[in-house]
Amino acid sequence: MTAAIIQALTSHWRSHWLQLATLLIGIALATGLWSAVQAINAEARASYARANAQLALGQFDELRDPSGAIPLTHYADLRRAGWQVAAVLEGPYRIQGRTLRVLGVDMVAYPALPAITEAEAETDPADILTAPGRLLASAELATLLQAQADLPPVLITTELPPDVILTDIGVAETLLDAPGQISRLVVLPNQPRSVPPLSEIAPDLERISPASQVDTAQLTDSFHLNLTAFGMLSFAVGLFIVNGTVGLAFAQRRGMIRTLRALGVSMRRLVWLILAELTLLALIGGIIGLILGFFLAGALLPDVAATLRGLYGAPVTGQLTLQPAWALAGLGMALGGTLIASAQALWRLSRMPLLAGPSVQAWRGSGQGQRLAAYCGLALLVFGGLAYTTVGGLLGGFALLAGLLTGAALLLPLCLSIALNLCARRARGPVTQWVWADMRAQLPGLSLALMALLLALAANIGVGTMVSSFRLTFVGWLDQRLTSELYLTAESDQQGREITQWLEPQVTAILPIRNVELAHETGPLFLYGVVDDPTYRQYWPLIARTDDSWDQVMSGDAVLINEQLARRADLWPGDVLRLGPNHQLPVAGVYSDYGNPTGQAIVSMMQLDLIAPGQEARRFGIRLDPNRATELAQTLRERFGLAPQAVVQQAAMKAQSRAIFEKTFVVTSALNVLTLGVAGFAILTSLLTLWTQRLPQIAPVWALGLDRAQLARLELSRSAILAAMTACLALPLGLILAWVLLAVINVEAFGWRLPMYVFPWDWLVLFLLTLVAALAAAALPALRLLRLPPADLLRVFANER
Amino acid sequence: MLLSIEHVHKTYPGGRPVLQDVSLSLDHGQTLALTGESGSGKSTLLNLSAALDHFDAGEITLDGIALSGLDDSGRAGLRRKHVSLVFQQFNLIPSLTVAQNLSFHARLAGCHDPDWEAHLADRLGLSDLLSRFPERVSGGQQQRVAIGRAMAVRPKLLLADEPTGNLDETASAAVLDLMLSLVTESGTALLLVTHSQDIAGQLDRRVHLAGGRIQ
Amino acid sequence: MNVKALLIALLLLFPFGALAQGYAGLGGSAEGFETPQRDYTFDFPADHGPHPAYRIEWWYLTANLKGEDGKDYGIQWTLFRSALKPFETEGWQSPQIWMGHAAVTTPERHFFAERLSRGGVGQAGVVAEPFAAWIDEWRMSGPDFDTLSLTAHGLDFGYDLALNAQGPLVFHGDAGYSVKSADGQASYYYSQPFYAVEGTLHLPDRDVTVTGQAWLDREWSSQPLAEDQSGWDWFSLSFDTGEKLMGFRLRGDRQDYTAATWINADGSTRALPDGSASFTPLETAPVAGRDVPIRWNVALPEYDLDVEVEALIPDAWMGTRFEYWEGPVTVSGSHAGRGYLEMTGY
Structure with a gap:
């Protein structure tokens, strides 16, 4: 009997295959868009988790020197005072125009890192710790690194975020040319019974709790919420289709159902069979949707990854891996969604009197609804x-x-x-x-x-x-x-001096770009030093200011901060920004700084040298007659043997920024x-x-x-x-x-x-x-x-x- | 002659002939009953006369207009201006009120006459129902609205297909009486399709169809 | 298992051989490292300091203590050095890895902690004169090797002790050349077993003033144990007579290898060759998921010694990255006394 009923019910789809297709498309669209978004989110979150696992971000307190690198002696002092800390040296490393992040950790003292666990299986730890050492990197990065002649051998790991090279601190200090320097000290769990306070051993260090460190997951929450909202919207819209189609199909099958009931089939049995039918359709549509979603996510992910990297510096791979979690969730959503969308039609059907006449839609009945x-x-x-x-x-x-x-x-x-x-x-x-x-x-x-x-x-x-x-x-x-016509990066401070000397007589102005990364309670803070030049006064976009903002800054009496820092730390003109244990300056103005995830501040070059002496001076903005820019760029490259990307013209820089945008x-x-x-x-x-x-x-x-x-x-x-x-x-x-x-x-x-x-x-x-x-x-x-x-x-x- | 049907043939695609060589004529003011069994072709003949459907051969002339020469919009125009229709059911536009339904055809035909419509509503006992929607009035009342709407254009020819087929006997008699008296008063010709010999007996003439032919 | 665990394993496996099978590639020869030679002349105080050209070295101190409360206590302070390459250099490039273990054993509980460091950055190291050995804030130092202060802290315990040598250094094996297997693997090995100790133990609920005796072992080598050796049982016993015994049994698949040093009260010694002493487990207890002997018979017929050695508490387990048993023991039988027992490879 059941077989006969099923045959009768399915005969409808045979004659209405377009309707069936619509229904499946509706379910597939809803599931597909939803799971695509979910897949993207899952992938991004997995990336953050990987990154955080590597960097121990958000887990442990950290010690930082607001004025720059921590000397090695501090590490020994802290350790010998009982402080259980692990040294980290990190910094940018450029290969073929690509900026990578070198993360050097003391692999003897650092908490267990997944990437090392993975890599050690195939290597002797002595190789990792002793020269030339080993670099750990993702497979994609490994290819790039292996092509470099002067780098240590590379171990491939799946545990690292893209663009990160993990290595022992001993290797990192060579790679980054920062011998004896430490970027931060991770305060390990399980400190001994009593240790002397930080102020006694290393008063110039600041302890930063994980809560105030920049957490990518938290930072990007809103972006994912956005995506989720879009996914939800698509899902809802897809369900509207399902609702419409199921309603139509049920309306068309009323006659058949009436007949079946007249022939002695119970409503209960019919409802169950129709439910089973809907479940089957939901699963088929859901699977189609999952496939659709997977490819859609695969197509969109590189752009999402670019967005997240651009906006938040959050490391996300452009590669999608199938994760059962979102696949199952997608199927569940398909099923649940289909049933919700069909509930009304099914309910009406189950309440349909056996001998109801042809349906005259009570069209105005929904005024109340x-x-x-x-x-x-x-x-x-x-x-x-x-x-x-x-x-x-x-x-x-x-x-x-x-x-x-x-x-x-x-x-x-x-x-x-x-x-x-x-x-x-x-x-x-x-x-x-x-x-x-x-x-x-x-x-x-x-x-x-x-x-x-x-x-x-x-x-x-x-x-x-x-x-x-x-x-x-x-x-x-x-x-x-971007006011300077040329942007230049020298290979060393020495070369920087040579270049500026050579340039000085033939350009309008040379604006050194020097910065240092400091620790602020709201996260990393990049402090820039500027020389007094009309360019800044004329063009730098301030959104909040005092009357003589620039005069104050240039005389070393004040600091300008970017909007991000202003909002995060609630600092506005008149407030005071702490730049280290001995340095604090009033805020003279706030400038907009779109597309930058971190806090930034500007002081006079003199102040920068006071706060963090000895920062490198390799980057410059050069003001000159725009017509001469191309020619001068070429001359600079030839004369000083600079790589093409070391001298960038304003237009190229803008184009690049816009492309990223x-x-x-x-x-x-x-x-x-x-x-x-x-x-x-x-x-x-x-x-x-x-x-x-x-x-x-x-x-x-x-x-x-x-x-x-x-x-x-x-x-x-x-x-x-x-x-x-x-x-x-x-x-x-x-x-x-x-x-x-x-x-x-x-x-x-x-x-x-x-x-x-x-x-x-x-x-x-x-x-x-x-x-x-x-x-x-x-x-x-x-x-x-x-x-x-x-x-x-x-x-x-x-x-x- | 108001309506003249000459040697009309009609076959639905893939079926046997519905009408074979049917000829019939109706003069101004005349009433004619078209009777026959279910499937005898009587509704088809009425639909053809109202320019609602095409015929395969022969000719139908309505008030001097040959239907075979008309395209879709010509037919629509003819329906709008020259004939009035009352069907067995679903005559009314569900989204319009009784009043709007009553005047709809007249306004479409460009002969909207509020006084006349008010008179009709009064005659048909619809005055209290004017603001209601069709689904909120009884079947008999719905048919009376349909008749009112049909008469509102002061048609020369009223085509009615089993107008009381869905009504019980009392309502049926009342509706029919009203229709016949209105037709008589206004001198409208009536072609009425019915299977009831009783009803047919009240009309001037009677034509019986069987198997698509006039007996 | 992370790089550290591997390091520890590497470090400890040479003397203890527990994981020798898995690291066959590193076994046997000691590439570039120096190996102990017979007829070595010790040079003090320099030899109290590190020997980076040797692969493995340790400063291993254990003490049997009596508290003011009349209870028995034991402490351990150990600094291991393991060289990945046979040299030392400044900075993170140093191939020397240091590992510290500290423990306090009370009649109720065993506390322990572990520290890791590499050489070159000042976090850990040993200086011969004035003597100082340290890792993090743990420290064993003094004006000379005979007068030392000792401190270490874990999460919930610690100690601050003063050591004073009451006798001379003691050399094991052939004047400090200690053979570890029938195949001839050997180490340099001397001890200072005559330290008198006083000081304070810090326990979670109390501080205890203690006095007692400590025994410091110094050993360095480059050779792993023989391939078939799976672990060792090491005894340092101090008898009420003032005499002492150092003895160990290296457990091999083929045969055990034993060695012992009888130390007279005046510090004169006699090395006893393989087979002279016998070490027989009498009773095992489940500790950390394995069966570990906690009562032994130790017999040395030549000195009419036949004693029962029993752990103060069975659970003196060092749950460090490389795990072993190390704890105070009491001695009864032909001789009475106290001592320390170390067991690896269980």
Whole structure:
């Protein structure tokens, strides 16, 4: 008996294979987009975990010298006083224009590192500890390193983040040319019973707790939240498709189910079988979605990795590995989502009386539902607003966003209904009057799809506005900041002196770029020294300042800090920045510093030498007649034997920065387009679902003298009008979204606030795109209508249905 | 002659002939009952006369217009201006109120006359239901709205296909009485499809169809 | 297992041979390292200091103590040196690895700690004169080798002790050339077993003033044990008569190798060749997941010695990266006394 029922049930799909395809596509899209985002997040998080495991970040306290490197004697002193510390020497290492990070740890005293555990299996520890030593690196990096003649042998490990070379501190000091230097001391767990206080042994060191160290995972949380939100949105939109298709399929199978029941099949058994059928479909769709998601994630990951590296310096591999966790989660989401999306249809079906007549949709019955949804929406809006004002912060910001988006979505049907009512009232002709009335009748069936469209559009406008505002600000800022015509990196301080001597008579100005990494309670702080030059006074973009900011800085009496530091440490002009045990300076101004994850400060060159004497002087900005830049760059390279990347022209630098910027938001745009596409698809499925209920609406009008071409045109315009109305409502929503992103989320997540620019031209494009999507979605039903044999319409009037 | 049907043939794709060589004519003000068994082709003949469907051969002329020469929009125009229709069910536009339904056809045809419509509503006992939606009124009332809508255009020809087929006997009689009296009063010609000999008996003429031919 | 664990294993496996099988490549010859020679003339105080050209070396002090509370205590202070290459240099490049072990054994509990360092950076090392041996804040130092202060701290214990030598240095084997297997592997080995000790033990709940006797072993070599040797049992016993005995048994697959030194109260010695002394486990106890002998019979017929040696507590397990048993013992039978027992390879 069960077999017979299954045969009957599945026969539906045989004759409606397109519907089956739609259903599977819906599930696959929902699962695919969701799991793609999850896969990306999982991969990034795994990368952070790897990095943190290697660097012991966020686990142990650290000792740092605010003025620079820690001398080796301090290490011995601390150790012999009982302090259990491990020495780390780290620094940048450049190979073929690529900047790698050398992490030298005292492999005798450092806590167990996974990479070493992995590598030691194939090597003698004596080789790691004694010259020439060994370098540990990822496989990709190993190839690059092995090609270098003068480097120690490389051991390949999967445990290291990209761009990191792990090695013994003895090897690192040679590699980084920093003999006897230590960057930081990791305070190991299990200190002995009592040790003398730090102030007695090494008063110039500062102890930094893991909480105040920059934790990539925490730093990037907001980015992942963003991605997750997008994933959720896509998932929801995908479910709208499932909901539409399942509703249609159930409506079409009503007759068959009635027959089956009349033949003695219990409703219970039918519901179970249909549930099983849905489960199977969900799993198939889910698996397709997972495959889709895997490839999508693989395609997007390199860009995400670039973003994370660019924005936060967070190390993420561009390589995707299949992790069972997100695969299972994806299948679970597919299953759960399908069942949720089908619940309503299934419930209705199970409550269907045996002898129900042909279904006449109680089309206005949902007026109450509309109002209820609207109340919920209002409540959510209020909740979001309250959460933001009371909780605040990133969480509050996201609560505001969530409340705003869901609230607005729930309010949409009522808003549209009111708008349609108004239009209907003003309508003169009978046809227009009918069209408005008919749209209102269609609204409940379409509202889910329209909500999806609203969300997709709002996200598009919001995120688009954010990205464009960011781009505009960034490019403007870049123009201000990159003022030197040439940027030069000498091989040594000595060469630097030679070059500046040679250059001095023939250029407008030479601006040394010298910096030191200090420890601040909010994380690493890069202190730059500048010489007094009009270039800074004219172009350096200050967002908060005192009257004589530059005078104060140049006279060594004050410091300028970047926006990130200002916001993180809540330091503004007038406050005092501590730069070490003996150094503190008032803040004279705050400058914007987009795309930089860390804190930064500017003092006069004299102050820099006071605070951290002996910093290298190898980098320079050179001001000169722009027309001579290319020629001089070439001369410099030839005369001093500099590598091509050691002399960079301003234009190239800008182009590079812009390229990085564009890459940063590729993911966002890709997800934007995908979401909009899915929303269009949701409209299509909803229209197809409504199709069965359309004939009784259309047939009388047709009979009264509207031809099918007219009706088809009206069908198209209806879809376009609804989409256009939704788009109009999405615009303010999107702008609020953009504001929240720029003024709330960005500040919390990145540490900078961006001015908001509006781009009406983009809106117009988006609006047209929406119309195209809506027309495309309605094209199929319209075409069907156009080709509909009159007999089908006539059948409505006869009692044969 | 208002309606003249000459040697009309109709076959649905893949089926046997529905109408074979049917000829019939109806003059202004005349009422004619078209009877026959289920599947005899009587509804098809009515639909063809209303320019709702195409015929394969022969000719139908309505108020001097030959239907075979019309395209889709021409047919729609003819339906709009020259005929009124009452079907067995789903006559009304569900998204419009009774009042809007009542005037819909007249406004479409460009002969909207509020007084006349008010009069019709009154005659048909619909005055209290005007703001309701079709689904909120009874089947008999729905059919009365359909009749009102049809008469609102002051049609020369009213085509009715089993207008009382879904109603019980009492309601059926009432609706039919109203329709016949309105038709008579306004001098409208009526082509009524019915399987009921009783109803057919109340009309001027009666034509019986069987197997697609006039008996 | 990380690089440190491997290092420890490397370090300790030479004398103890526990993991010899896994490191066959490093066994046998001592590439570039010097090897002990018979007829070596010791040069003091220089030889109290490190010998970087030799692969392995240690300063190994154990003490049997009596507390003011009348209880028996024991302490251990050990500094191991292991060379990856036979030289020393300044800075992180140094191939010398240092490892410290410290322990306190009370009648109730055994405390221990471990420290690691490399040479060259000043974190650990030994200077012959004035004598100082240290790793981190652990330190054994004094104006000379006879007068030392000793300190070490773990998470929950520590000690500060003063040592005063009451007798001369004692040389084992053939005037300090101590053979370790039938195949001839050997080390330089001398001791100072006559330290009088006083000072304070720091325990989690109390400080205890203690007095007693300490025994310092100095040994260096470059050769691992014979390939078939899986571990050793080492005894340092001080009898109430003032006489002392150092004896060990190297457990081999083929046969055991034993050696002993009888030390008279005046410090004169007699080396006893393989087979002279017998070491027989009488009772084992489960310790750290293995069966470890905690009661022994030690017999030396030549000196009418037939004693039972029993651990103060069975659980004197050094759960360091390379694990072994090291703890105070009491001696009864033909002679009474106290001592220390070390067992590896269980």
